[in-house]
Amino acid sequence: MIVLENIRKIYGSGTEQVEALKSITLNVKKGEIYGVVGFSGAGKSSLIRCVNLLEKPASGKVLINGVDIQALKPSELRQQRKKIGMIFQQFNLLSSKTVFGNVAMPLMLDRRPGEEIKKKVHELLTFVGLEDKAGHYPEQLSGGQKQRVGIARALATNPSILLCDEATSALDPETTSSVLALLKKIRADYGITILMITHEMNVIRDICDRVAVLDDGRIVEEESVLNLFSNPKTDIAKNFVRTVLNDEIPVSIQSLINEQNQFHRIYRIVFKGEATSQPLLSTIAKKFRVDVNVLHGTITELQGVPFGNLVVDFTGTAEEVERAIFYIHQQQVWIKEVLPNAV
Known part of the structure; x- marks a missing residue:
């Protein structure tokens, strides 16, 4: 055209x-x-x-x-x-x-x-x-x-x-x-x-x-x-x-996370379509020995498709966190590790 x-x-x-x-x-x-x-x-x-x-x-x-x-x-x-x-x-x-x-x-x-x-x-x-x-x-x-x-x-x-x-x-x-x-x-x-x-x-x-x-x-x-x-x-x-998706973590929260002695990793998780209604994080917390802390979350609609954007802190042993992340990948949900000051 x-x-x-x-x-x-x-x-x-x-x-x-x-x-x-x-x-x-x-x-x-x-x-x-x-x-x-x-x-x-x-x-x-x-x-x-x-x-x-x-x-x-x-x-x-x-x-x-x-x-x-x-x-x-x-x-x-x-x-x-x-x-x-x-x-x-x-x-x-x-x-x-x-x-x-x-x-x-x-x-x-x-x-x-x-x-x-x-x-x-x-x-x-x-x-x-x-x-x-x-x-x-x-x-x-x-x-x-x-x-x-x-x-x-x-x-x-x-x-x-x-x-x-x-x-x-x-x-x-x-x-x-x-x-x-x-x-x-x-x-x-x-x-x-x-x-x-x-x-x-x-x-x-x-x-x-x-x-x-x-x-x-x-x-x-x-x-x-x-x-x-x-x-x-x-x-x-x-x-x-x-x-639009203002998901920067406040400096005070970053400092508290950095002061923790436990192993933790921060990820951005993007949900699309039907995945937005699935209890993924609840399942993770039950299935693996990890604590799930949602630092930021929004849900909106793009081109008629539900779209969720979460920034999540996973805390636990390195092995358990890795197992949880692998499980999320298996659910075909987009996930990427981020740094607290570069979300």
């Missing part, structure tokens, strides 16, 4: 050049919600603006449904952009236009008949839950309502792709959840492919199928959301996951 091949983006010239994107390659499948996460300055906005050529890459290819859009004539590119809706961080609404006027704008620019515009705008405002706000102006709306207007406007030309550039970063958590639910509904009802740029890992967790981690203009890790949360490989991915 969306294919980027070795995309480079350079700003400035001569000795003042800054390479914002460094040979980016990714493939977003039809009907997928694909997330790109990174800190400020990582190149996220440059990447998403290259998809519809609001920013022209220095090199590489942008393929939309197999079409190299950089090879299109200006008139052909304008037609292609109608199939790509975009939602912005700051909403980008026209303050002088009503909600109806903002949503109608793309259709008016496309010279659609008046009755068709009226029908389409009413349909979209009903879909986003703002049918009673058609005559209001942006200044009369909350942040969440403004973003819903932006979403309705982005859907006006019946796009097959929706680009979201930090679409929830200006919203409070409750409003963010409602907007994400709306985006899921858009994918379900219209089959639209969504590319989402964000620095919020909770957004990735709640809505995305796959995620790429962007750092200094490069994709350093790409995985399904479930796999990334289960076992992030790069330091930056681990930092992002930690913002």
Whole structure:
């Protein structure tokens, strides 16, 4: 659906050049919600603006449904952009236009008949839950309502792709959840492919199928959301996951553990699916001569799959702890030893 091949983006010239994107390659499948996460300055906005050529890459290819859009004539590119809706961080609404006027704008620019515009705008405002706000102006709306207007406007030309550039970063958590639910509904009802740029890992967790981690203009890790949360490989991915699964052990607890004279080892255990409902630790405590101390635990849902994350201290003889760990491996549960100060 969306294919980027070795995309480079350079700003400035001569000795003042800054390479914002460094040979980016990714493939977003039809009907997928694909997330790109990174800190400020990582190149996220440059990447998403290259998809519809609001920013022209220095090199590489942008393929939309197999079409190299950089090879299109200006008139052909304008037609292609109608199939790509975009939602912005700051909403980008026209303050002088009503909600109806903002949503109608793309259709008016496309010279659609008046009755068709009226029908389409009413349909979209009903879909986003703002049918009673058609005559209001942006200044009369909350942040969440403004973003819903932006979403309705982005859907006006019946796009097959929706680009979201930090679409929830200006919203409070409750409003963010409602907007994400709306985006899921858009994918379900219209089959639209969504590319989402964000620095919020909770957004990735709640809505995305796959995620790429962007750092200094490069994709350093790409995985399904479930796999990334289960076992992030790069330091930056681990930092992002930690913002959602904050399982660092307090220093005071680390000190108490280190003061113990007994043999102990600390592990991270990840449960997925049905394994989250199994009494694994209770079984371990009964089956082996080990004490099990849960230092941290969370359970959430990723892509509709229950996901549990525990940090556990096993205390006992070295032999018994090894036997317990071997048993856990046999249950096909992911487990990895960690240090108290590097969880």
